Amino acid sequence: MESMASAAIFYGVAVLVLGSALYVVVGKNLVHSAFALVAAFFGVAVFYVYLGADFLAGAQVLIYVGGILTLLLFGVMLTNRIYNLNLRSGAIQVVPGALSAGLVFALLVWIIQSVDWGAMDAGDPGPTSESIGRLLVGDYLLPFEIASVLLLIALMGAAMLVRRRGSGSS
Amino acid sequence: MSDALQSLPRFLPELILMAALAVVIVADLLTQRRPLQNSTDLLNGITLVGLVGALVTSWQALGAGEAQSLFASMLADDGLLGVFRPIFCLTSIVVLLLGMRSKELEGVRLGEMLALLLTVTAALMWMAGSVNLVMIYLSLETVSVASYLMVGYLSSDRLSNEASLKYILFGAVSTGAMLFGLSLLYGMTGTLDLYGVRAALAEGAFGPGLLFVLILIAAGIGFKIAAAPFHFWCPDVYTGAPTPVTAFLSVGPKAAGFAVLIRFFYLGLAEPAGGGAIAPVGGADWQMLLMMLAVITMTLGNVAALLQTNVKRLLAYSSIAHAGTMLMAACVLSVEGVQAIAAYLAIYLFMNLGAFAVVILAHRVTGSFEIDSYAGFWKRSPLLTVAMGIFLFSLMGIPPFAGFLAKWYVFAAVINAGLGWLAVIGVLNAAVAAFYYVKVLRVMVIDQEIGPTPALAFSRLDLALLVVLVVPNVLGLLFWGSLDRVTEVSQTLLELG
Missing domain, CATH: 1.20.5 (Single alpha-helices involved in coiled-coils or other helix-helix interfaces)
Incomplete structure (x- = not known):
């Protein structure tokens, strides 16, 4: 039961990270993109917790969410005419781009499946x-x-x- | 902690550079209100002292003492690092002197530029010494960040900014790919240490998965040595950067990239097979990968160079072609290939920096980097034309000059390894290369100049610089002696660990 809940949280966070990261790339509004980046970084911190890396998780929140992103947001907000800015986020060569990205993705999936990663149970995280x-x-x-x-x-x-x-x- | 203290004496050249860096930063702050020329002279002097100190100590360290691992197996102080350290110091010294004579950098505060030059020189040494995946990435990234800033140093110059931005974008993608590859390699082997990677790979076959990882890592290294297909940044960055920086990029990071390539593939992915030869481990045919890279890089560099009208672009493609030639030697899988690369780089330093020196001196009078602007140079300055002729013939690999020796080392290694077809492609490429080098000379000697002809005046520094760069190219055969020392020392490379 506990592992079920754990898996559910993991996949929920994964969807959040991927979705908000995708929004950062395709979003047309710079401020919205910056806030989506907050969600993505925060989700990655949750992954660190899952891996038992407590210090990294804390550092991720403090440095990326707390520091870098706040600076980024300040930069965005202090810039004039930021809302009128027409962001051009790539719509050229969609087909070759999608093909090569899909190919790399398929390759990665195959490698991750085929290689023996020598994974071991880390025991209780300390x-x-x-x-x-x-x-x-x-x-x-x-x-x-x-x-x-x-x-x-x-x-x-x-x-x-x-x-x-x-x-x-x- | 005691290990770190014991490592310090073997770390002297890098320590000198870091000390000079600290002094330059403070001196730059203290002389902010002084006249520009005084401040620049002082800072140039400090940087020169630091670089010469590093050169002297690294030359003394060359071949002295056993190979030893430093800082808990982060760096290996062996023959390979020993050979590359003086190459980096010499490059930076020549680039510093070129910077003093460059028209583009006149009237610009140079404090940060000199600090960057010192940092990048030390970082190149860290690259050449790295035997740990973290160190490889970190030193490579330090070189990259410093290079981006040096390229974009003239922030009022639009071309310089554009070059810097392109460099950053390409650099970010290729180091990202490399970092991802390194993390997968770490996952496969469970260790960051190159010797540990070799031991783990020797135990199991990883096959195509490992090859994919190696392609990712080759993207990062290929970016540094400007090998095709990771070379797209090269022509634009070389054209947009201040010319002394271009000269630096064409030698320093390229040399360090080859050092990393040798260490990574020859130490981490192969085991000694007796008689100075090595045998790949892990079931990935990376020799084929390197051969493909070598052929593509050579051919693309030489063919594209034929079409260039800007001398900096021409030298950019020529430097890509030279990277391809050196990659051929990396396919040899024996210590002979390593020696050929080290010898090639030592000679390439003088011929390529020499060509850039002529470009910078010519720019002082013509104010242009177009090849057409060199028309009638023979009448304006026979001295500069002869110097350029020597550098270009050396780059071509024509016999009496040192460049022939460099090519000879590479082709001998390739043929001895039984890769005759690769040598044939290399020779064909050398023939193509002769066309565009001769084209520049033809313009200088035969073409008639149009318009007025300002007189060419050389300072004593210019003459000294030209002599220092010309002599090694002309006296190629006398150079043989010091090359023997270089190759002798790089014998120790495969013995450590």
Whole structure:
């Protein structure tokens, strides 16, 4: 009974994620699309909970839903004439696009069915933040530091682009 | 933690680059109110010191000491990384000097550009050293993000912006495909470590599923080396980017992409089969995949280059063709192929950066990148015409020049591996390539110029730069000695792990 309910929630969330992600792509209104993205990100957080990744689920909500999306919405709302904006979201080459997407989908389904993924039961989920923290300053110290370099130049680059545009000179 | 501390001495070139990065950022902030020229000179000086420091330390590290894994098996400090580090440092130094002489970058604050150059140089080294799927992705992404910003640096220039946007879109799709492929590979093998991947793949046959995963990952690597059919960004980005950045993209990320390709396929998807040869594991025929890529890339690059009228576009397609030639050597499945790629890249650095140096110096007087604008260059500046001739003949692979040596290494490796048909396609391509390189020279020497002829004046820096780039191309045979050292060191590649 419990697994039935669990499966029902899982598939419900899956439909929500796919539906809202689809709306983000085909939607004509930027604000509506941004709100649909909230639902998609939130659904992904639920999947993390299902996988026993508590820290990731929390980070997903805090960073994507709380941080990035709020910024995105602010950006959209502070932009003038956003409602008049006629979004052109692709209607060229529908047939080849659909064909290649369908082909890739069929391939993926087939691979996921045919490969032995070596899946195992993880047992009862426990808190993961401690082991993640240890790995970040242990085995994964170098990737952690490189990620900070990547963020540093991304930050600099963003500032560079915005400032140049603003001052209007090169 | 002790492992990280022990790794630090072997990590010296990257540490020097990161220190220079910090100094450049602070110096840029402190000199914001100073006159532009003073500030630019200071920042160029700091960057040059950092890059030369990294070059010296990486040259000293070349071949010194046993191969060793660093930072809990994230990087491998072995012959392959040893060979590629000086290549990256040299590329960045030449690009820095080209940047000082480029008309496009005059009067522009260069602080961020120099910080990006230092970061990307270190990130190329991380790419070449990665033996972990996370590290491969992260270093590749760092190179990509820095490259996008460098391409779009002239934000008042519409072409530069357009190039940057195209680069980001193509980059996002191909790294997305690659990341998806890496995650499927992780699911199949249960490990992120390349040696672990090899061990897991050796146990079971994954067949066509694995091949699909490899195609996804090849999309990410192919994007970096500009191999067809992942090359669509290349001509537009090369044309729109500031020319020193174009010169950098045509050598640095391409070289690092090949390092990742070698590591991923030769270490992660194959096991040593004795005598320097390797045998694929996991039941996926990736040799065929690489051969197809090589043939498509070479042919498409060379044929498309025939039609170009813009010299930057021409060099873009020529760099695609060269990537195809090097991909041929990657199909060899032995350490000989790795040596051929390393040798090719070391020579390609001088000939390709040389051609771009001439393009940048010519742009100072002509203000144009059209091949037609080079008409009558022989009368204006015999020196520049001769230099361009040497670089182009070297790119063609004509005997007295170093480019011949590069091609010879590749074809010898391919023929020794019994891939005669591939070598034949390669030779046919080299013949096609001669057409468009000669076309540029014909315009420079034979065509009559139209309109006034501004005098060409070289600074001491220009002359020094040309000499540094010309000498290795002319003295190809003397270059043999240092190539032997390069190939000797890359022998150690397949021994680690």
